[in-house]
Amino acid sequence: MKRYLLTASAAALVLAGTAGFASARDQIQVAGSSTVLPYAKIVAEQFGETFTNFKTPVVESGGSGAGIKEFCKGVGENTIDIANSSRPIKKDEVQSCIDAGVKEIQEVKIGYDGIVFATDINGPDWALTPEDVYKALAAKIAVDGKLVDNPNTKWNQVNPNLPDWDIAAYIPGEKHGTREVFEEKLLIAGCKKLGGVEAGTASGLDEKGAEAACKAVRKDGKAVDIDGDYTETLARIDSNKTGVGVFGLAFYENNADKLKVATVGGITPSVETIAKGEYPVSRPLFFYVKKAHLGVVPGLKEYVDFFLDDQMVGPEGPLAEYGLVAAPDAERAAQREAFDAGKTM
Amino acid sequence: MTDVSIDTMPVAAAPARRDIGLKARYRAERRFRIYGVLAISVGLIFLAIMLASIVLKGHTAFWQTTVTLPISFDEKVIDPQGERATDPNVLIKANYPKLAENALVAKLGINADDKAAVRKLKGFLSDGARVQLRDIVVSDPSVIGTTRDVEVLVSANMDSAFKGQIDLSVDQARRKVSDQQVAWMNQLKAEGVMAEHFNSGLFTFGASSRPETSGMGVAIIGSFYMMAIVLLLALPIGVAASIYLEEFAKKNRFTDLIEVNINNLAAVPSIVFGLLGLAVFVNFLGMPRSASIVGGLVLTLMTLPTIIIATRAALAAVPPSIRAAALGLGASRMQMVFHHILPLAAPGILTGTIIGLARALGETAPLLLIGMVAFVADYPATPFDPATALPVQIYMWANEAERAFVERMSGAIIILLIFLMAMNITAIVLRRRFERRW
Numbered sequence: 001m002k003r004y005l006l007t008a009s010a011a012a013l014v015l016a017g018t019a020g021f022a023s024a025r026d027q028i029q030v031a032g033s034s035t036v037l038p039y040a041k042i043v044a045e046q047f048g049e050t051f052t053n054f055k056t057p058v059v060e061s062g063g064s065g066a067g068i069k070e071f072c073k074g075v076g077e078n079t080i081d082i083a084n085s086s087r088p089i090k091k092d093e094v095q096s097c098i099d100a101g102v103k104e105i106q107e108v109k110i111g112y113d114g115i116v117f118a119t120d121i122n123g124p125d126w127a128l129t130p131e132d133v134y135k136a137l138a139a140k141i142a143v144d145g146k147l148v149d150n151p152n153t154k155w156n157q158v159n160p161n162l163p164d165w166d167i168a169a170y171i172p173g174e175k176h177g178t179r180e181v182f183e184e185k186l187l188i189a190g191c192k193k194l195g196g197v198e199a200g201t202a203s204g205l206d207e208k209g210a211e212a213a214c215k216a217v218r219k220d221g222k223a224v225d226i227d228g229d230y231t232e233t234l235a236r237i238d239s240n241k242t243g244v245g246v247f248g249l250a251f252y253e254n255n256a257d258k259l260k261v262a263t264v265g266g267i268t269p270s271v272e273t274i275a276k277g278e279y280p281v282s283r284p285l286f287f288y289v290k291k292a293h294l295g296v297v298p299g300l301k302e303y304v305d306f307f308l309d310d311q312m313v314g315p316e317g318p319l320a321e322y323g324l325v326a327a328p329d330a331e332r333a334a335q336r337e338a339f340d341a342g343k344t345m
Numbered sequence: 346m347t348d349v350s351i352d353t354m355p356v357a358a359a360p361a362r363r364d365i366g367l368k369a370r371y372r373a374e375r376r377f378r379i380y381g382v383l384a385i386s387v388g389l390i391f392l393a394i395m396l397a398s399i400v401l402k403g404h405t406a407f408w409q410t411t412v413t414l415p416i417s418f419d420e421k422v423i424d425p426q427g428e429r430a431t432d433p434n435v436l437i438k439a440n441y442p443k444l445a446e447n448a449l450v451a452k453l454g455i456n457a458d459d460k461a462a463v464r465k466l467k468g469f470l471s472d473g474a475r476v477q478l479r480d481i482v483v484s485d486p487s488v489i490g491t492t493r494d495v496e497v498l499v500s501a502n503m504d505s506a507f508k509g510q511i512d513l514s515v516d517q518a519r520r521k522v523s524d525q526q527v528a529w530m531n532q533l534k535a536e537g538v539m540a541e542h543f544n545s546g547l548f549t550f551g552a553s554s555r556p557e558t559s560g561m562g563v564a565i566i567g568s569f570y571m572m573a574i575v576l577l578l579a580l581p582i583g584v585a586a587s588i589y590l591e592e593f594a595k596k597n598r599f600t601d602l603i604e605v606n607i608n609n610l611a612a613v614p615s616i617v618f619g620l621l622g623l624a625v626f627v628n629f630l631g632m633p634r635s636a637s638i639v640g641g642l643v644l645t646l647m648t649l650p651t652i653i654i655a656t657r658a659a660l661a662a663v664p665p666s667i668r669a670a671a672l673g674l675g676a677s678r679m680q681m682v683f684h685h686i687l688p689l690a691a692p693g694i695l696t697g698t699i700i701g702l703a704r705a706l707g708e709t710a711p712l713l714l715i716g717m718v719a720f721v722a723d724y725p726a727t728p729f730d731p732a733t734a735l736p737v738q739i740y741m742w743a744n745e746a747e748r749a750f751v752e753r754m755s756g757a758i759i760i761l762l763i764f765l766m767a768m769n770i771t772a773i774v775l776r777r778r779f780e781r782r783w
Contacts, residue, residue, distance in 0.1 A: 025633060026730060027723075027730070029634060029635065029716070029731070031719075033717065034744070036555065037720070038745075040720075041553045041720045042550075042719060044722065045553055045554050045555075046720055048722055048723065049475065050437075050438070051436055051475055052782070055723050056551075056721075056722035056723045058635050058716075058719050058720065058721050058731040059719060059720035060635065060716050060718060060719040060720075061718065061744070062713070062718070062722075068714075076631075077631070077633070078627055078628075078631050078632065078633060078634055080634070080716075199417075206623070212492070229744045230746065231743065231744065231746075250746060251746045254521075254746040254748070255746070256520075257511075257512060257515050257520050259684055291589075344405040
């Protein structure tokens with residue numbers, strides 16, 4: 001028994017010791033946005049199937065911010081190679097990257113993503129405008145040039161063409177990458193059109209404060225932040241048939257037999273209208289590549305090239321089939337050129 | 346006579362009973378029993394609802410629809426230039442989906458020149474057919490030029506339609522399978538070539554973006570590695586620590602402090618151990634991200650307090666008479682512990698260990714921070730390779746948009762529950778079998 005215990009603890013120490021000297025990494029590691037995750041997964045899987053000499057990349061989810069933070073931890077084997085992001089990298093994030101030694105970052109835009117409003121399939125048709133969304137969901141709205149607490153409780157008070165439903169909207173939570181598009185393209189846009197910024201400055205706020213007041217969402221339970229994924233939003237709509245949910249275009253298209261989509265500004269969201277730039281609520285998707293890892297981590301360059309190939313990100317590729325809105329031809333060619341030229345930020 | 350005497354007995358002969366609230370106390374007991382039964386039934390009802398919903402949603406995940414097609418491994422499709430002898434890449438890059446499509450077109454009796462009809466077949470078979478057929482050809486190139494029956498997976502949407510999970514009454518523009526595809530499906534079903542089989546892929550495939558080719562293979566291996574690491578590290582360290590604390594250490598303020606801390610550690614939220622693992626193992630010691638070794642070490646830290654507490658309780662339950670007898674017969678303290686106390690405490694130690702392992706098996710939160718909540722398609726060859734774990738796979742599938750992943754998620758929950766139940770039953774059996782009472 002004694003001998004056994006001694007051997008066991010010795011084995012444990014050896015095991016813990018060798019872990020520090022792991023062999024060189026031969027697998028690409030990717031982390032970041034949960035919106036980009038499904039696309040990255042499709043590419044990673046096909047990359048592994050096509051290039052049998054490379055391993056399939058490992059793709060973590062966790063959100064744009066978390067991914068960029070991991071990305072900016074430094075250069076080396078135990079740091080990730082690519083950060084997926086549903087928004088452009090921020091200046092202070094670039095700075096923290098540089099401080100940690102990640103001096104050269106290559107930005108790659110993979111296409112666009114649209115967010116849509118959808119209701120239960122059996123409900124009436126919906127036609128929304130950014131103004132409606134602002135009037136229904138902002139904490140304070142502009143009435144006669146003054147900011148007042150949002151008095152609206154039903155959609156038809158916001159716009160007589162909307163149904164007589166209690167306002168109940170399931171919107172992306174604040175840590176969601178989608179939230180920024182929602183604020184930018186709907187709340188602030190609607191606010192500006194209705195003179196909310198002027199009303200804000202008139203009541204003593206500076207320009208920045210007025211804009212912040214525009215995108216403040218009401219906290220009285222009529223707008224519900226969903227911090228989980230779209231599955232949760234779908235479940236909320238299932239249980240509250242007069243609720244309105246915000247979804248990614250891809251998610252809506254996968255569940256079109258349960259959901260009815262609303263037009264925004266008279267435009268029905270679809271791959272075509274987003275690619276043309278007609279549908280207002282869309283955003284570009286990115287990933288960021290650590291240039292120092294190119295040529296060190298096997299397959300990294302091939303992975304990015306494969307990702308940018310038209311058979312992946314092109315309008316006929318599997319990503320478009322899943323819901324990604326392909327960038328116009330010229331833009332895709334420019335992305336490939338910029339990456340091959342080694343252009344850094 | 347006797348009747349009369351009883352009748353005429355003076356009532357006052359029986360002493361007046363003092364009211365000691367007997368009725369009220371019985372009532373209180375009855376009420377309390379009802380509360381107990383209610384509490385248990387509420388618990389059981391919720392358990393039943395949970396299990397029923399999981400099993401109802403998940404049992405279909407164990408079946409997968411396939412089409413058995415006579416695939417002709419046509420040299421003109423696989424290797425049109427005849428270069429395979431010189432360039433091995435030809436066999437890897439060949440257009441295998443075309444082989445499956447050709448076979449399906451022939452089976453359905455579609456005119457191969459009718460491009461519009463052929464295009465409607467898109468999305469009928471799984472894209473996984475490419476890898477499936479490639480593996481056949483690469484492992485045995487002599488099949489080229491022959492025809493062989495192959496069970497090809499159908500796409501997730503066709504699989505759902507076949508299982509009746511897609512509402513076919515709605516307009517075909519609003520669902521993922523067209524009326525034509527449903528007609529073909531019924532045709533193949535009538536011929537008996539399209540059928541449901543046991544879904545062994547659920548246990549062998551790695552992660553995939555296609556529901557029909559995704560499975561828990563990587564997760565099962567990752568969980569196995571982690572459990573092995575936890576068992577290898579936590580059991581010896583935990584038992585040694587408890588033996589020292591219980592049998593050898595002096596009882597003073599310092600050991601009391603250690604005891605309080607161990608009890609506190611057992612209650613620390615698991616995510617905290619994940620943060621610790623990220624800081625110490627990945628950032629400081631430079632261990633690889635997403636690897637099961639790091640996961641195993643983190644879970645070891647998390648399981649240690651549980652094992653130490655259980656082991657100390659088991660050691661303390663061995664009666665002092667055994668110790669006294671061993672010492673009295675001239676055994677040293679170490680002999681006393683290892684020859685007498687430890688064997689008697691073993692069932693308790695094992696039970697504690699298994700319960701600790703079962704808890705570690707179900708953890709996701711600490712794995713999130715060390716990068717194990719990830720898409721991993723390749724089998725991990727060693728614990729240093731990226732891997733996932735069973736509960737992580739459930740979480741990843743819960744986040745998917747496709748309907749077919751919902752049943753897979755429930756199926757994965759069933760598998761995890763079976764693992765956990767097996768472990769807990771082992772613990773109970775061990776305790777029943779070997780436990781001694783004094």
